[in-house]
Amino acid sequence: xxxxxxxDHTGEARTVSGTAGMTLMxxxxxxxxPGIDAECGGACSCxxxxxxxxxxxxxxxxxxxxxxxxxxxxxxxxxxxSRLSCQIKISDALNDLRVxxxxxxx
Amino acid sequence: MTEHNEAVIKTDALIIGxxxxxxFAVFELGLxxxxxxxxxxxxxxxxxxxxxxxxxxxxxxxxxxVVTGQQLVDNLLQQIExxxxxxxxxxxxxxxARHESEQGVLFHIETxxxxxxEAKTVLVAAGGGSFQPKKPPIPDIDSYENTSxxxxxxxxxxxxxxxxxxxxxxxxxxDWALNLQSxxxxxxxxHRRDEFRAAPHSVAKMRELVAEGKMDLLFGQVTGLEGxxxxxxxxxxxxxxxxxxxxxCDRMLPFFGLTxxxxxxxxxxxxxxxxxxxxxxxxxETSTPGIFAIGDINTYPGKLKLxxxxxxxxxxxxxxxxxxxxxxKRLLFQYTTSSTSLQKKLGVNG
Ligand SMILES: Cc1cc2nc3c(=O)[nH]c(=O)nc-3n(C[C@H](O)[C@H](O)[C@H](O)COP(=O)(O)OP(=O)(O)OC[C@H]3O[C@@H](n4cnc5c(N)ncnc54)[C@H](O)[C@@H]3O)c2cc1C
Ligand code: FES
Numbered sequence: 001x002x003x004x005x006x007x008d009h010t011g012e013a014r015t016v017s018g019t020a021g022m023t024l025m026x027x028x029x030x031x032x033x034p035g036i037d038a039e040c041g042g043a044c045s046c047x048x049x050x051x052x053x054x055x056x057x058x059x060x061x062x063x064x065x066x067x068x069x070x071x072x073x074x075x076x077x078x079x080x081x082s083r084l085s086c087q088i089k090i091s092d093a094l095n096d097l098r099v100x101x102x103x104x105x106x
Numbered sequence: 107m108t109e110h111n112e113a114v115i116k117t118d119a120l121i122i123g124x125x126x127x128x129x130f131a132v133f134e135l136g137l138x139x140x141x142x143x144x145x146x147x148x149x150x151x152x153x154x155x156x157x158x159x160x161x162x163x164x165x166x167x168x169x170x171x172v173v174t175g176q177q178l179v180d181n182l183l184q185q186i187e188x189x190x191x192x193x194x195x196x197x198x199x200x201x202x203a204r205h206e207s208e209q210g211v212l213f214h215i216e217t218x219x220x221x222x223x224e225a226k227t228v229l230v231a232a233g234g235g236s237f238q239p240k241k242p243p244i245p246d247i248d249s250y251e252n253t254s255x256x257x258x259x260x261x262x263x264x265x266x267x268x269x270x271x272x273x274x275x276x277x278x279x280x281d282w283a284l285n286l287q288s289x290x291x292x293x294x295x296x297h298r299r300d301e302f303r304a305a306p307h308s309v310a311k312m313r314e315l316v317a318e319g320k321m322d323l324l325f326g327q328v329t330g331l332e333g334x335x336x337x338x339x340x341x342x343x344x345x346x347x348x349x350x351x352x353x354x355c356d357r358m359l360p361f362f363g364l365t366x367x368x369x370x371x372x373x374x375x376x377x378x379x380x381x382x383x384x385x386x387x388x389x390x391e392t393s394t395p396g397i398f399a400i401g402d403i404n405t406y407p408g409k410l411k412l413x414x415x416x417x418x419x420x421x422x423x424x425x426x427x428x429x430x431x432x433x434x435k436r437l438l439f440q441y442t443t444s445s446t447s448l449q450k451k452l453g454v455n456g
Contacts, residue, residue: 039234039366040158047363070303073275074363076242077327078298080346104243106365 002090002097006051008035009103018090024099025049025086035101042086047074048105049085054098061088061097077102117143117192118431120215120225122199125153127401127416128231129182129191134424135229136189137448140431143225144191145217147198147236147369152179154402155413157237157364168414178413188453197221198236202228202374204394211396211430227427230376230383230392231416233402234366242273242360244328254338255331255358259286267291271341271353273328274361280304282359284311287321294322294353298346324353328360371403379405389426390419396430398423 001017004027008014018027028036028049037048044067053061058081064072068087072078085099119135121128124146132142150156155164155175163172173181197217205212215223239257241247247255259265259282270290272283275297281304283295295312302309316323330342332352340354368381376383377393382405385392392399400423401416409415428437442448449455 043159043162045158046365048365069299069301073298073303074240076240076362102243106240 002092002095004090004094005096005098006033006035007098007100009101013098020089020091022090023086024051024088024090024097025084027090028085033101035105036085037105038086039106040086044068044071044084044087046106047071047084050075050078050102050105051083051085051099052079052102053081053083054100055081057094057097057099060093075102076104114222114224115143116224117141118225119143119227119229119427120145120213120223121229121231122202122215123153123231123233123401123403124148124151124193124195125231125233125401126155126178126182126413127233127420128153128229129179129186130417131229131231131400131420131424132186132189132191133182134421135427136186136191137442137451138424138428138437139451140227140424140427142189142191142229143194143223145194145197145199145215145221145223147196147238148364149196151183151193151195152176153233154366155179164413166412166414188451194221198369200370200373202397204375204396210433213396226396226431228397229420229423229427230371230397230399230403231401231420232369232371232399235371235381235403236367236369237364238367238369239360240362240365242328242362245330247331250331250333250336250338250358253336254333254356255360257360259359262286262289265290265357268357269355270294270357270359271296271328271355272359272361273297275299275302275304276361276363277304277308278361279359280308280312282361283321284308284315287315290357292322294324294355296324296326296328296341296343296353298325298327300325326351328358331358385419388422390423391426398427 003017005015016031025038039048040046068084118140119142121144124144135142156179160176197219200218201216203214213225213228266289269292271294273296287293315321326343326345328341332340340352344350383399385399385404387406390398400419402411
């Protein structure tokens with residue numbers, strides 16, 4: 001199991017776990033973590049699963065692929081540490097990953 | 107709506123939503139001689155399948171080991187062709203009202219474009235709700251909406267001689283930047299990066315206009331608005347280097363794609379449960395007799411939000427709709443394989 005922590009815009013943190021291979025979005029939806037809408041169910045076509053990766057995790061998580069970078073155009077307040085959580089696969093290397101969710105996805 | 111630009115369109119059945127379930131309802135109604143019109147706020151047919159995942163494979167449509175979202179929509183369109191459904195796209199249904207008259211019950215339906223319908227029965231196949239533009243979470247943006255901030259352009263003329271700030275990097279942003287460039291006093295396009303997902307020829311054209319000094323291109327994101335009483339005077343922005351700057355403008359058009367919102371459905375007097383319409387599982391009828399709800403928009407014990415469930419719901423709703431439209435006709439159960447009368451309707455027999 002891989003633990004991941006979602007911190008919402010008010011600062012409340014929720015730590016939940018998933019199995020390697022799941023996407024970060026799927027872990028959030030499975031545990032009903034607020035702040036992730038995922039309207040398109042992971043098809044990289046809605047940008048409502050936007051998260052900010054904590055700086056120390058950015059290298060481990062990596063950079064968005066070009067399709068995801070395009071979709072980020074439809075997210076709000078995009079920052080250098082912005083990612084779409086449906087495009088991040090969790091693994092042992094991401095155990096204890098911390099990401100922040102925006103105030104509003106859409 | 108005060109604008110009544112056209113005569114009332116009369117139809118047996120009015121289907122709200124042209125997603126896969128609304129489309130298949132045309133087929134099931136058509137077999138029972140019920141003619142349908144469909145309305146969708148999207149400019150294209152196919153609901154979620156066409157808007158959210160046209161190229162993704164679906165594996166659980168019975169009889170199709172794999173089919174993409176768009177292929178399914180194209181196949182459905184081909185399947186319902188014999189019934190000549192009429193589509194009204196780019197219009198949102200705003201009101202549905204039930205009227206009892208001497209001829210029986212009739213429903214009056216109106217769209218935000220002022221198109222009016224009179225239908226004997228209504229099928230709400232509204233899925234996750236209307237696809238509507240996303241509204242950026244900029245403080246106070248509400249107070250500028252529809253006076254200075256617009257999410258769609260209905261008439262280019264309304265922007266003549268204005269200083270227009272267009273935000274976004276997709277096709278909508280680029281298309282409007284190009285179209286408005288000759289109408290507005292000045293067009294400024296703002297995008298978060300120097301790469302555009304829009305069609306390459308639009309991007310090339312835009313860069314040409316920028317090079318000729320005919321429009322401006324800036325990189326950054328809007329963080330706040332300046333103005334008073336709904337009249338915008340400037341947008342506060344930050345660049346990708348976080349440096350703050352401002353862009354004087356009196357109109358802003360943000361284009362951040364679409365999201366599904368329940369929309370006006372809540373105002374039609376139907377019982378709702380957590381933004382879904384409860385129905386029975388025999389006829390899929392709502393709390394208002396004559397109005398059905400099928401597909402993702404409905405709820406009942408055991409509901410699965412699957413396309414195949416929506417197809418089943420459409421078939422059963424059509425049976426009950428038949429009783430409203432042809433109260434004196436008995437309905438015979440028939441197979442399309444063997445019934446000559448059904449085959450005639452499908453245009454496959456003589
Ligand atoms: C990424 C993804 C993958 C999926 N994969 C599968 C799968 O493998 N198998 C499966 O069975 N299902 C799948 N689904 C679910 C499936 O797409 C839905 O169940 C299906 O689209 C529901 O069809 P519908 O016709 O009820 O509604 P929708 O497809 O949501 O269409 C409803 C339409 O109604 C319109 N509308 C709503 N209100 C109004 C109004 N007031 N005025 C005008 N128009 C209005 C909307 O704009 C929309 O176009 C998937 C969904 C997603 C997002
Ligand atoms: S869930 Fe839609 S883009 Fe991630």
